[in-house]
Amino acid sequence: MVQNFLCFWVMTSSCSSGWGASAFASSASLINGVGGLGAARYCKQGAPWRDALLSDAIAVLEHALGPEAAGRQLRCLNVVVPTYRCNLGALRRITQLRTSLAARASLHTLVVVDDPSSPALADVQALQDWSPNHLVRVYVQPANMGASDARNAGMAQSFGDWTVLLDDDVAPDEQLLDAYLGATLRHPHAKVFVGLTQLPEPHSMQQHALVASQMTFFFSIAAREPNPPWGVTANLCVPGRSNNTVWFSGAYPKTGGGEDVEFCLRLKALAADKDAAIVAVPEARALHPFWGGVLRQVAGWASGDVLCLEALPHSTFRALPNWAEATLLLPVAAAIGAPPLSGALDGCGTMERLVLLAACAAAIMAVELTLGVVSVLPRVPPALAPPRRMVIAVLALVPALVQDVVRLRCKLARLRFTQICLCFDWMDGQRDHVAATQFGLLVRNVCWAVAVCCVLFWSRLSAGTLALAASFLTAAVLLFARSQRINHRRLFCRDYLSALRPLPLPEDGPVPFVVLAYQRTGTNLLCGMLHNHPEVRALVAARLQ
Incomplete structure (x- = not known):
């Protein structure tokens, strides 16, 4: 039943942008006068249809349309922008992002407002647009739930091939989306694409000091490392509909700090090739302004990233x-x-x-x-x-x-x-x-x-x-x-605590198994050791292939 519904949903909505098999009726509208935006009168029962079910439905539809539809197929791209400040000028720049005609893409931009009481809410909602292949929606959170929950809400409503995560205060380059689309074609099996987030030229002593302290090192990591260890969520691209397992953790501070590290490393753990799981895209540039309260900002980062010690x-x-x-x-x-x-x-x-x-x-x-x-x-x-x-x-x-x-x-x-x-x-x-x-x-x-x-x-x-x-x-x-x-x-040739070497496991017969645990982090430590074991990695890679 769910599969049939998904095929119908894909045909009625995604076909128009995915294969050009239907046309937009921009003059038609539908208003729900009974339910509206309020709470439902019944208990909703959802189904996890994003990942495999949606991909299978798209495959069924692709087979039904035949090879002649392949030339008309568009790539579906989502842009998720969580905002608490509701800076209208910055949000307007982001919602005006476009892909080139040569990229052949359908774009869906979702602005997630994390402050339902913002006085600029009406102006932000006025940014909504339903142009063909360029949809702009505004989703309002029921309360201030933090950056992680806001991004999760946007990702849960992203059904395209890839999702671009942008901060609400960045000024993206006009070619940012094209750069990400090109990178996904060159590295189709990558799990994370890290864009180049640049800061303005420092002028004050405080700005020079912040740059010299290397607190912003990972903002421009895409210019230094072809395969960064992780990237900041100010400018990031991750799988869309195919990711239904890794979300941003709500344990981190609302203002952010550490959640991007855990998110990227958990996506990296799903890749068959860990070394190529995260790819830098220096052409996907965005300009990030300096922060007003630098010490308050770095203190917030520290209060969040310290949680990575237990999470990872x-x-x-x-x-x-x-x-x-x-x-x-x-x-x-x-x-x-x-x-x-x-x-x-x-x-x-x-x-x-x-x-x-x-x-x-x-x-x-x-x-x-x-x-x-x-x-x-x-x-x-x-x-x-x-x-x-x-x-x-x-x-x-x-x-x-x-x-x-x-x-x-x-x-x-x-x-x-x-x-x-x-x-x-x-x-x-x-x-x-x-x-x-x-x-x-x-x-x-x-x-x-x-x-x-x-x-x-x-x-x-x-x-x-x-x-x-x-x-x-x-x-x-x-x-x-x-x-x-x-x-x-x-x-400093060896660490204080050297890494445990894997046991020489026999090919046949019983395999010795050792469990190491201490205090409350024993389970996480064991999972981390098993994750890094070459035999486990080879088994996961074989199954993914």
Whole structure:
């Protein structure tokens, strides 16, 4: 029954855009005067008809129309734009996107309004258009449910071959849709296409600092990597009707942060060829403005992306503590009497202990700022005046420092103490991100230890010892600056926790099976290990073929 209905639905709606087998009647209209937009008078029973059922119905119709209809077939493309701001100018630019005549495509743009009480709602709804092969609809969410739910609502109403996800504040290039369509023809088996999201030329010191901090690295990842690990949802293209299994998680903040990472990596896991599952499309360009409240924005990202540690445990790795975690461990070490704090604090009063701990925290921060400036300064434009460059380099450290504090606060608030000293591999195994992070934290921790010991035993050390410690810290800073240009994977040849190697499984007979689990993330860890096992990958690839 569902199959027959789908064939009829495809014939009456999709045929007009998919094969040109019917004509648009733009002068006819239908109004539901009984039900309307309100709640139904009955309990609706839906059927999961998007994925296989819809594809099978299209295949049946394609066979019925015969080979002569193949030349008239149009490619169906959806554009989903969630909006809370309801910026009419930006939304008008997006809804005016077109494909070229040579692309032979039918376009359906859906604007999902996530603020039903917006005063600009009527103006946004006026953007709706029912032109042939260019449909613009506006769907209003019942309440403010967040960016993830808004995108899911738009994707659930996308029945085309591919769905383009755009933010409501980007200015897309006129050739963006054609670039994505061309990429889908060149890579038909890819799961994610990442467009190039560019920022304007920085002018203020705050904008220069944001660019130098590399907080926007993944916005322009399409210009650097042919197969990025993931892409931001400001400019992304994913399968349309064939995707009925991977959705954006509602566990992330409403304003976004981390949900795009999980979404892309879960789509990547469905691909037979993981290395070619995500493809960069640098020709699909969109201009994204700078944010007004930069610190609020990066703090929101951090509060969301820290959830990836639990959602994607197979993409995590252990490293030494960062500055925020090291500062937190200072009073803990003092409370349990760990050396060398125990020897330095013996016989001190409460106020003296607090002063010493504050001095140790200040030493850690001083070392962090010094090493941070050394890392960031080469990314500041050399054409600027030296004092201005130095100020920008210091300002560029603030977003990363804020994110470290926010991530630590989220871990403690959720009682995830085992996630302390746990990092996420944002490059998903590409480049030397893991080794570089571990090496950088190793250098930092050694410098922190020397600086803290100097603070604790300042009155007991000789001038020669203090000079030696200062020389060591200076040499460490210089070597760290030099190390920013080397391959850390070769230098730091193995991780602290090496990856488990698959067992030599026999071809016949019983197969040994080992389950590793710890605390509440045991199931996720096991699934991640099985997902990365070569035998499991080969079996999945064989079945997909």
